[in-house]
Amino acid sequence: MKGLNISLPGLAAIALLAIIPLLPVPPFVITLMDNIGLASLVAIGLVLLTGVGGLTSFGQAAFCGFGAYTTALLTTSYGLSPWLSLPVSLAVGAMCALPLGLITMRLSGHYLPLGTIAWGIALYYLFGQLDFLGRYDGITGIPPLEIAGHRFLDTTSMYYVIWTFVLLLAFGARNLLDSRVGRGIRALRGGSAAAEAFGVNTGRAKLTVFVFAGVAAALSGWLYAHLQRTVNPTPFGLNMGIEYLLMAVLGGAGHIWGAIFGAGIVLLLKELLQRYLPWLIGASGNFEAVFFGILLVAMLQFARDGLWSFVLRILPEKAPKPRAEDGTAPLAKREMPAHGSPLVTLDKARKQFGGLVAVNDVSFEIGAGEIIGLIGPNGAGKSTTFDLITGVTTLSGGQIRLSGRDAGVHRPGDVARQGVARTFQHAKIFPDMTALENAALGAHLRGNAGVMRSFLHTERAEEAQILAEADRQLERVGLAEARDRPAGDLPLGQLRILEIARALALDPNLLLLDEPAAGLRHGEKQQLADLLRKLRAEGVAILLVEHDMSFVMELVDRLVVLDFGTVIAEGDPHKVRNDPAVIAAYLGGVA
Numbered sequence: 202m203k204g205l206n207i208s209l210p211g212l213a214a215i216a217l218l219a220i221i222p223l224l225p226v227p228p229f230v231i232t233l234m235d236n237i238g239l240a241s242l243v244a245i246g247l248v249l250l251t252g253v254g255g256l257t258s259f260g261q262a263a264f265c266g267f268g269a270y271t272t273a274l275l276t277t278s279y280g281l282s283p284w285l286s287l288p289v290s291l292a293v294g295a296m297c298a299l300p301l302g303l304i305t306m307r308l309s310g311h312y313l314p315l316g317t318i319a320w321g322i323a324l325y326y327l328f329g330q331l332d333f334l335g336r337y338d339g340i341t342g343i344p345p346l347e348i349a350g351h352r353f354l355d356t357t358s359m360y361y362v363i364w365t366f367v368l369l370l371a372f373g374a375r376n377l378l379d380s381r382v383g384r385g386i387r388a389l390r391g392g393s394a395a396a397e398a399f400g401v402n403t404g405r406a407k408l409t410v411f412v413f414a415g416v417a418a419a420l421s422g423w424l425y426a427h428l429q430r431t432v433n434p435t436p437f438g439l440n441m442g443i444e445y446l447l448m449a450v451l452g453g454a455g456h457i458w459g460a461i462f463g464a465g466i467v468l469l470l471k472e473l474l475q476r477y478l479p480w481l482i483g484a485s486g487n488f489e490a491v492f493f494g495i496l497l498v499a500m501l502q503f504a505r506d507g508l509w510s511f512v513l514r515i516l517p518e519k520a521p522k523p524r525a526e527d528g529t530a531p532l533a534k535r536e537m538p539a540h541g542s543p544l545v546t547l548d549k550a551r552k553q554f555g556g557l558v559a560v561n562d563v564s565f566e567i568g569a570g571e572i573i574g575l576i577g578p579n580g581a582g583k584s585t586t587f588d589l590i591t592g593v594t595t596l597s598g599g600q601i602r603l604s605g606r607d608a609g610v611h612r613p614g615d616v617a618r619q620g621v622a623r624t625f626q627h628a629k630i631f632p633d634m635t636a637l638e639n640a641a642l643g644a645h646l647r648g649n650a651g652v653m654r655s656f657l658h659t660e661r662a663e664e665a666q667i668l669a670e671a672d673r674q675l676e677r678v679g680l681a682e683a684r685d686r687p688a689g690d691l692p693l694g695q696l697r698i699l700e701i702a703r704a705l706a707l708d709p710n711l712l713l714l715d716e717p718a719a720g721l722r723h724g725e726k727q728q729l730a731d732l733l734r735k736l737r738a739e740g741v742a743i744l745l746v747e748h749d750m751s752f753v754m755e756l757v758d759r760l761v762v763l764d765f766g767t768v769i770a771e772g773d774p775h776k777v778r779n780d781p782a783v784i785a786a787y788l789g790g791v792a
């Protein structure tokens with residue numbers, strides 16, 4: 202199944218799913234499998250939201266409620282066909298996720314999951330209080346699904362419907378994560394700075410996963426309503442929300458297939474515990490909830506990557522992404538500005554942190570095709586200057602012009618769009634992504650495929666171009682052999698080089714490099730110097746912060762020296778190097 206990119210074990214699992222109802226299994230197995238399918242839909246949404254996006258939600262059961270009540274109401278009160286109520290149920294899930302996501306995402310740390318608990322509880326009581334939803338009695342008489350006269354009345358026929366949706370959602374979610382949009386989502390967990398520096402709108406990425414998870418849960422609710430043919434608030438409360446989260450965590454919060462695995466294990470365990478715990482303990486009650494609580498704590502303590510990570514060890518390794526076919530058209534390149542034309546102008550740029558002036562009325566210009574060294578002792582304000590130029594920090598005074606225009610209050614994405622790419626003093630690479638995927642993130646702004654195209658994988662041509670560009674840049678910096686390794690496995694020196702490959706994938710006209718040679722061996726430094734010279738020859742400007750003075754001196758056209766946030770010297774590197782003020786403030790220590 203090369204076209205669909207399904208592995209052999211994947212095919213075997215799908216085949217097994219297809220024949221389960223044909224096997225001589227007791228009916229409760231099919232009912233259990235239906236419930237696992239329904240829960241898998243919610244858990245897949247949670248994998249994107251919590252496992253990948255890092256946004257913990259206890260409130261997903263409420264979105265199942267939106268999907269279930271919408272179809273219950275439309276099909277019983279207005280006689281709408283269930284198939285017509287499906288898009289409405291999903292739209293209601295999305296429309297409710299949007300404002301809830303907007304509000305909840307603003308919360309950070311522990312407040313975010315607490316926020317989801319709050320609306321999880323509130324919505325449960327809302328469902329039970331509204332007359333038109335039948336209060337706590339709910340809505341009965343929901344019609345079954347029907348296709349060409351066949352009514353899906355029993356658990357076995359619903360089995361096929363439910364699992365078809367599970368597989369469609371799982372493959373769609375996998376496509377999404379493997380795309381330009383998905384790389385932006387996967388970057389959310391590593392902090393937003395690096396992703397935003399390449400134009401990822403992290404706020405939108407968070408909202409996307411929020412809505413995706415809401416829609417996935419609404420789909421589960423829609424199916425639930427037509428399986429049970431009755432709805433009431435009970436399955437949409439906080440208890441279920443916690444259980445869904447447990448499924449995602451237990452399965453392996455970062456893996457789509459782990460979500461299905463987790464849903465299976467939790468529901469199977471629940472079945473067994475409900476059956477045997479009262480018998481073992483000698484009393485009846487919700488003891489499985491206690492067990493699940495202990496299990497969740499144990500998982501978080503001892504197996505944070507979930508059980509799927511153990512399954513992955515016995516499965517064959519994921520095939521590396523294929524290289525671009527010959528003839529893949531390269532991504533469009535930006536027009537390089539004329540040599541020497543101003544790219545960035547700092548005019549009395551100032552940054553204060555309370556009483557501390559980190560950047561003190563600094564003025565200098567970076568012209569196209571020149572390499573400028575920005576040097577100074579620790580704490581001189583070099584990184585803050587980078588942050589001012591790239592819009593990470595706002596100016597306290599003065600002005601920064603990008604390509605001659607006042608940038609005003611600019612954001613990192615705006616700067617990236619102008620062709621300014623950066624690396625970070627402490628390499629900000631995404632360890633779970635391969636080197637190739639990290640580099641591809643740099644080309645984020647050179648594609649435009651959105652969520653739907655990515656979900657359906659109809660952005661193949663654009664994605665191939667982006668990956669080909671990432672491959673080209675990895676080769677250019679000498680990291681081609683690390684292409685398919687998770688970046689977390691690479692040594693620090695290679696991470697710095699990978700950051701440069703990512704920056705080059707933006708097709709920059711200005712590169713801001715923050716200590717790129719730190720951690721490199723002599724030969725690697727020489728290769729890096731050669732690369733930077735080649736880039737200059739192509740018209741790329743470079744602003745270089747570096748403490749290795751021999752590396753700086755052999756490269757730069759101009760030096761700007763900062764001390765306590767103030768420019769103490771600027772100009773020809775050899776003259777500046779011999780400036781007594783510079784020697785006293787800095788070079789006395791490092792030269």
Ligand SMILES: Nc1ncnc2c1ncn2[C@@H]1O[C@H](COP(=O)(O)OP(=O)(O)OP(=O)(O)O)[C@@H](O)[C@H]1O
Binds near residue numbers: 583586
């Ligand atoms: N967010 C912040 N809040 C308060 N003070 C800050 C902040 N960021 C930087 N500073 C202070 O501003 C000054 C300049 O810091 P900056 O990191 O820009 O220096 P640097 O020249 O890059 O130093 P290094 O070479 O050690 O990275 C330092 O005194 C630092 O402590």
